[in-house]
Amino acid sequence: MDDESFQPTHRDLMAGIQPLVEKTTNSTDEWCFENLPEFGIGERRTIETLAPIVFNGAAHLGAAHAFAHMDPPTPWITWITTLWNASLNQNLLHPDVSPKAAMFERHVIKWLAPFYNMSGGHMTPGSTISNLTALWVARDTARIDRIVTSMDSHLSIQKAANILGLKLLKLKTNLKGEIDINEIPRDLSKSALVLTAGTTASGAIDDLKIKKEAAWLHIDAAWAGPLRLSDNFTNILDGIENADSVSISGHKWFFQPKESGLILFKDVLTANKTISATSGYLTTENVGILGSHGAIALPLMATLIAWGKTGLIERLERSMKLSIQLWQRLNEYSELIVFNEPTTGVILWRLNTHNQTKELFSLLPTGSASFIEYKNQFWIRNVAANPSMDIEFLWKNIDLALIRFKK
Structure with a gap:
């Protein structure tokens, strides 16, 4: 029929x-x-x-003013390949119904893992699952019983600790939002040290070169990880090559539709043995947390083929340039307090008068900024996820909103 x-x-x-x-x-x-x-x-x-x-009613993430969250516009090649995926509904759990999809994932990992000095890995729905996977491997191979991380680490680290039955020690951050290295315990022989490359609140990068003998070093590079591909910004991630595992969100600065992530390992063979399972209905081992999962590597692979390395870098660097331009203009206002220079394209700013920042935020175009509480202060937050943002258009709206607060 x-x-x-x-x-x-x-x-x-x-x-x-x-x-x-x-x-x-x-x-x-x-x-x-x-x-x-x-x-x-x-x-x-x-x-x-x-x-x-x-x-x-949708937020258009590629709009001229869109500069609010770590959610980028997606290239139209991903729309097409996502439609292809929906029409085929391939399942990587079974090689016979995904003969090409598994190959696509192997190639994406093969292309990207060397930038982080990792030997391999696999794709996930995002860094929440990537972080959980990494710490699962750490628990079962390095025999850790504790996670040590900063107060500004992603909430997925706390979730992972709860799921895996691990103790969690969250350390203070310094004035830049980085983990305070003086707070790190001397004895990390049974601990996974989790450092963040691009915190959600401020975009800060922990000192990835920290010389601590942890049983396992995991770097959550969900946001800033793609900057490693840029010669102009690769140095801010120096030290990532020493990690045992690295997580990256494809649906952030790789410009992918949700849900897309990567988990990479220094020793992928040992990692895969730890997180593999099999059953009578499977012809190959199932690696990772997910059972059935689709061909999420296809849109990322297509993007990398369409743009090439240089095309991706150009968009990353354009986004960074926009954040620096905005940060410079904000610094010209004596009425404003601006947080640190945007190391990874995240800008925090507020009025000198703490109780008026929310009012100022309400005057900005919806989707141009977000409103957060950080270090006991309210901040307006801009995030450089949109390389098509029009700095003159956005600044005109910010400048207009600031008029009523000028001295």
């Missing part, structure tokens, strides 16, 4: 792609499905109904 729901026509696909190009529609975006529909309305009417709901 032929089922048209699995066999779209050219017109069907074009109807679905059209909102991707236009981004907005003129139709109503009122939600009208409070209950599970008893009878379906068909694919085309569903597209017409959902498109305005999805696109009209």
Whole structure:
């Protein structure tokens, strides 16, 4: 029996792609499905109904003012390859239904692992799973019973400690937001030291060259990891080559759609033995936390082929340049306190008068900045995830908002 729901026509696909190009529609975006529909309305009417709901209210991360979070716009090559993935629904758990997908992942890891002096790894849905995987290996191979990290490390480290039954010691940070090396215990013989390359709050990079004999060194490079590919910024990640494991989020500065991440290991063979499982219904060992998982390497591989190393670097460096330009302009205002220079494209700034910063934030365009509390102060936060941000357009809006607070 032929089922048209699995066999779209050219017109069907074009109807679905059209909102991707236009981004907005003129139709109503009122939600009208409070209950599970008893009878379906068909694919085309569903597209017409959902498109305005999805696109009209969405944050457009490639907009001229978008500079708020560690969520980048995605290149259109990833839209196409993600659609391919959905149509094929391959499962890397079974080689017979994913003959090419596994190869794509091997190539992506092969291309990227050497930049961090890692021997291999695999892809994950993001750095939360990557961090958990790394610390799982640390527990079972290095026999750690404790994680030592900074107060500013990602919340996934605390989650991993809870899941793995490990003690967690969170250390103070210095004025730059980096782990205070003077707080690190002398005896790390049964500890995993977790350092962060690009903290979520301030973008700070811990001293990755810390000379401490930890049983395991893991570096959470979810945000700043891709900067290692740039000759102009690679040095800020010096020391990452000494790690036992490194995590990176593909859906941050590799410009991938969610969910995309990597976990890399110095000794991937030992790591894989630790986190592998098999069963009678499998023809190969299942490596990592996930069982069934899709071909998430395809969009990343396609992006790297389309852009090349130089194209990726150009977009990373363009993003960094925009953050530095914004930081310089903010520093010209005597009414503002600006946090450290944006080492990894994250800027924190606020008014001298602490209680007015939230009011200032409310005057900025939605999506141009985020509002956080950090070190007992409220801050406006900009993040250089959008290489297409228009600095003049954004600055015009910031300057306009600042007028009422000028002395």
